[in-house]
Amino acid sequence: MDFDLSEAQRRRREEVLAGVRRQVSSLAEPRVPFSRAEWLEAARLGMTGLCLPSEYGGGGLGALDTALCLEAFTEGGADTGLAFAASAHLLACAVPVLDYATDQARAELLPGMAGGELVAANAMTEDGAGSDVGTLATTIVRDGGDYVLDGAKSFVSNASAADVFVVYGTSDRDAGFLGQTALAVPRQLPGIKVGEPFTKMGLHACPAGRVEFSGCRVPARYRLGAEGQGSAIFKHSMTWERTCLFAIYLGQMRRQVDDCVAHARRRRQFGRSIGSFQAVSHRIATMIQRMESARLLLYRACWLLDQGRPDTQATALSKLAVSEAAVANSLDALQIFGGPGYLAGAGSEAQLRDSMPSVIFSGTSDIQREIIANGAGL
Structure with missing residues (x-):
């Protein structure tokens, strides 16, 4: 090894x-x-x-x-x-x-x-379908050489900037898991309305919003996979997203720990650096422990995917560990920096805001725990 x-x-x-x-x-x-x-x-x-x-x-x-x-x-x-x-x-x-x-x-x-000439956006989530992706109200109906797409998607990351949408909808209401189909939908097709970006707590640079499709005719050449394969395609894409995307939080945590160590050495109270107090040094030690544990789980999930052995439980463990470590470490960083960390523009408060959505998107922490429990036979 x-x-x-x-x-x-x-x-x-x-x-x-x-x-x-x-x-x-x-x-x-x-x-x-x-x-x-x-x-x-x-x-x-x-x-x-x-x-x-x-x-x-x-x-x-x-x-x-x-x-x-x-x-x-x-x-x-x-x-x-x-x-x-x-x-x-x-x-x-x-x-x-x-x-x-x-x-x-x-x-x-x-x-x-x-x-980078084209920006893409994933359109799965709806007002009534988040974790329960089997209840999509959006419909995809074959009509000759086209598919007619109708429905509204919400929390579409990159929505306002997107040139192409990957859209999932129901093509056969009675087929359950096999009743969903996926399309790659170019932005210029008629029948697409993109809303203004939501005002969010964090991840401000990524515009998320609503996208509505009304009688949007999508040529059949843009179908992904076969009809009814949409659920399997979404699961495949989520395997990659849950496995790799959360590495951005490992990078944030590494920079965050370095900033906390530098601040703890520089900041002095009661005649010595605050890093000499166990209340601070042990907090940073815990931050490092969380970060390194999460890194090992993420690297392992990636390695398994590269070996052609994608492991749903390993991916869930990784996603859960990284996202919850990012939130906990950001709270600790805010404590270490104190008052200045609470100020906008100082870094700590932005890291906390950017970390909070990580326990929600790509499957909530509770969904990851369900996956892990199911893998244990429960």
């Missing part, structure tokens, strides 16, 4: 870190939504095409190498909301297009998605 990174992995990680640090002024400032310039800068660093094949302009990386690059992106100082937007585009959208789209649709969409 080898826990070391290869020379190629170390070199790639250092290249991402150096690239972000050169552009930190343009990548670190949250915007609502991200600008195209920021998006293209992330794309130039490879973030929008990491696991896509080189023939489409991607990096040709596996799950672990993809996660390592996403981790380095935020560790280097990139805004977590921008990193989330790029990860959702890549893992929840580009991956299912790569693995299930027609050759024609792949050739049309993937080069732009890999290079």
Whole structure:
């Protein structure tokens, strides 16, 4: 069992870190939504095409190498909301297009998605369908050479900036799990209405909003997989998202711990640095323990995916550990920085706000615990 990174992995990680640090002024400032310039800068660093094949302009990386690059992106100082937007585009959208789209649709969409010219958004969640994705009200009905798409999606990340939507809907109400179909839907098709971005607690650089489809005719060449395969396609994309996306929080936590250590050495009270008090030093030790434990679980889940052995329980353990560590560490960082940490612009409060949604999206913490319990035979 080898826990070391290869020379190629170390070199790639250092290249991402150096690239972000050169552009930190343009990548670190949250915007609502991200600008195209920021998006293209992330794309130039490879973030929008990491696991896509080189023939489409991607990096040709596996799950672990993809996660390592996403981790380095935020560790280097990139805004977590921008990193989330790029990860959702890549893992929840580009991956299912790569693995299930027609050759024609792949050739049309993937080069732009890999290079950042196209922004993608995953449209699954509805007002009445969150964790229970089997109750989609959106309908996808075959009509000749097209599919007619009707329904409304909510909490669509990248919605207002998107050029293409990966949409899931019900094609056969009586077929249950086999009654859902997936489509890649270009933004320019008639019958699509995109709402204004929501005002959110965190991840401000990633615009989330509603998307409504009304009699939207989607050519059949944009169908992903076969009719009725939508649930399986969504599960596949979520395996990649839950496994790799949360590496952005490992990078945030690494930078956060470094900032806390530097502050604990610099800040003095009662005639000595606050890091010399166990109340502070042990808090930082616990932060490191959470971070490193979560990292090992995430790397293991990625390794299993790369071995062709995706493990639902391993992925759930990883997602749960990383997301809850990100929230707990952000609360601890706020305590260590004290009053200044509570101020907007200082970093700590933004890290907390950006961490909170991680226990909700891609399956809530309670859903992950259900998966883990089911895997134990309960």
